[in-house]
Amino acid sequence: MKESILIRNVFKKKKSVCGIMNTLIVAAVTFFAPTIPLKSGGKVSLHGSGPPVVFSSGLFNSMPSWLYTEMFENMKRNVTLVVAPPFLNDKRIDDIADALGAESVGFFSHSSIDPSVLTSTRLSRAVLCDPITLPELSVAGMTSSVVQSSCPILILRAGKAYDAEIPIPGINSPVIEGDCTYDTIDDVGHPDILDDKWANMAEQTQFWPTVSNTKTPFHEWKLQPKSKLPQKLARSKYRKQVADRAIDFILNT
Numbered sequence: 001m002k003e004s005i006l007i008r009n010v011f012k013k014k015k016s017v018c019g020i021m022n023t024l025i026v027a028a029v030t031f032f033a034p035t036i037p038l039k040s041g042g043k044v045s046l047h048g049s050g051p052p053v054v055f056s057s058g059l060f061n062s063m064p065s066w067l068y069t070e071m072f073e074n075m076k077r078n079v080t081l082v083v084a085p086p087f088l089n090d091k092r093i094d095d096i097a098d099a100l101g102a103e104s105v106g107f108f109s110h111s112s113i114d115p116s117v118l119t120s121t122r123l124s125r126a127v128l129c130d131p132i133t134l135p136e137l138s139v140a141g142m143t144s145s146v147v148q149s150s151c152p153i154l155i156l157r158a159g160k161a162y163d164a165e166i167p168i169p170g171i172n173s174p175v176i177e178g179d180c181t182y183d184t185i186d187d188v189g190h191p192d193i194l195d196d197k198w199a200n201m202a203e204q205t206q207f208w209p210t211v212s213n214t215k216t217p218f219h220e221w222k223l224q225p226k227s228k229l230p231q232k233l234a235r236s237k238y239r240k241q242v243a244d245r246a247i248d249f250i251l252n253t
Contacts (some may be wrong), residue, residue, distance in 0.1 A: 003066045003221075007246060009149075010237060016049055017129070024185070028058060031136070033045040033046060033047050033083075033185060034046045034140070034209055036099050036100065036140065037090075037094065038084070038085075038095050038096065038097065038099050039095055040091070040092060040095045041085075041089045042084070042085035043085075044082050044083060044084045044096055044099065044100075045082075045083045045084075046080050046081070046082060046083075047072060047076050047080065047081040047083065048072075048075065048076025048077065048078075048079055048080045048081050048117060049076070049077070049079075049249065050077075050078050050079040050080055050088070050251075051076075051079055051082045051105075051106060051124075051250075052079070052080045052082050052100050052102055052106065053080065053103045053105065053106035053107065053108050053250060054076070054082045054084060054088070054093065054105050054106065054107050054108070055068075055072075055075075055081045055082060055083055055108050055109075056084075056088055056107065056108065056109035056113055056117070057110060057111075058110050058111035058112060059086075059111065059112050060071055060087045060088070060112045060113065060114060061085075061086045061087055061088050061109075061113075062086040062087065063083065065083045065194075067194050067195060067198045068110070068193065068194060068195065069195050070195055070236065071193060071239050071242070071243060073237060074243035074244075075108070075136070075243045075246065075247060078199070078247045078251065079106065079247060079250065079251070080115060081108075082096060082100070082105065084096055086248070087114060088113070088114060088117050089114045089116045089117060090116040090117055090119050090120040091120075091142050092116075093105065093107070093120040093122055093123060094120055094121075094122050096122075097122040100205050100220050102122075103122075103162055104122050104123060104124040105122060105123065105124065105252040106123070106124050106125055106126070106127075106223075106251075107125070107126035107127070108126070108127045108129075108250070109125050109126070109127070109128050109129065109131065110129040110130065110193055111129070111130055111131070111132050111190070112126065112132045112133070113132070113133060114133075115133045115145045115147040115174050116147070118147050118149045118150065118151075118153065118176070119148065119149070119150050119215050120150060120170055121150050121228060122149040123150055124250070125151050125152050125249060125250045126149070126151055126152075126153045126154070126250075127153075127154045127155075127156065127245070127246040127249055127250060128144075128153060128154070128155045129154070129155075129157075129158070129193060129200070129242060130156075130157060130158055130168060130190050131157045131173065131174055132168060132172045132173070133145040133172060133173070133174040134172070135171045135172060142171060143171065144170065144171050144173060144174060145175070145246050146174070146175045146177060147174055147175070147176060147177065148177045148178055149178035149179065149180060149251055150178075151178075151209070151252070152179040152180075152181075152234050152249075153176055153179065153180045153181070154179075154180075154181050154183070154245070154246070155176070155180065155181070155182045155183070156183055156184075156185060156242055156245060156246075157182065157183070157184045157185070158184075158185060158188045158189050158190050158192060158193070158238075159185060159186040159187060159188060160187065160188060160189040160209040160210070161189055161190040161209075162184070163210070164189075164208075164209045165209075166207070168190070181213050183245070185238060186192065187211065187234070188210070188211055188235075188238045189203075189209045189210035189211065190202075190208045190210075191208045191210055192210050192211050192238055192239075193238070193239060193242060196232060196235060199235060200210075209234055210231075211231050211234045211238070212231070213229075213230060213231045214230045214231075226241075
């Protein structure tokens with residue numbers, strides 16, 4: 001009994017160390033990426049090759065970009081991902097375009113954003129994954145933010161984020177006036193775009209539904225390598241699907 005507990009603890013520690021090492025490696029790569037200073041303060045880092053696309057992470061671009069490593073790898077083969085300091089608005093987008101010497105930039109976001117970003121005339125196209133905005137206060141009470149977009153927009157919705165027992169509230173979904181296309185990807189949740197470690201942590205909170213772990217019939221079950229677990233494969237497929245849709249939309253202007 002003691003031996004089994006000891007072995008289990010060793011494996012737990014090994015797994016924890018591997019996770020920390022992977023995080024440090026990704027953080028180091030991010031740290032040494034090319035940077036360009038902004039007039040408004042701070043600097044942007046550049047990742048990949050191709051036309052510039054501003055990457056806005058969750059919580060108004062305050063979440064570290066290394067939570068999205070697989071998304072980065074899928075996208076940066078075709079575009080240059082531009083990682084900026086929090087928080088993004090229309091003036092910061094203009095500043096980024098000026099700093100890059102670009103007429104315009106693409107925009108890709110996950111979760112919470114400042115809707116003023118979408119009014120910048122320096123945006124070419126924008127892809128929003130499960131966009132969340134703060135509601136507006138009017139004489140009628142709290143209402144969804146309404147924004148007149150300056151460019152074509154594609155909104156990709158994770159199906160489980162909107163049909164869950166506690167979905168993303170309608171009042172927190174922006175109303176886009178202008179050229180806007182909506183598409184829903186079924187059987188995935190709001191956190192599934194994050195790397196597996198962080199998506200798993202979000203799943204454990206039981207606040208956000210995620211890709212389900214499918215059950216294999218008894219006689220068909222066999223030990224699978226971690227890379228081929230159904231949940232992992234489903235998440236990887238989702239991230240690639242989002243990246244492909246985003247790149248196709250942003251580049252085919």
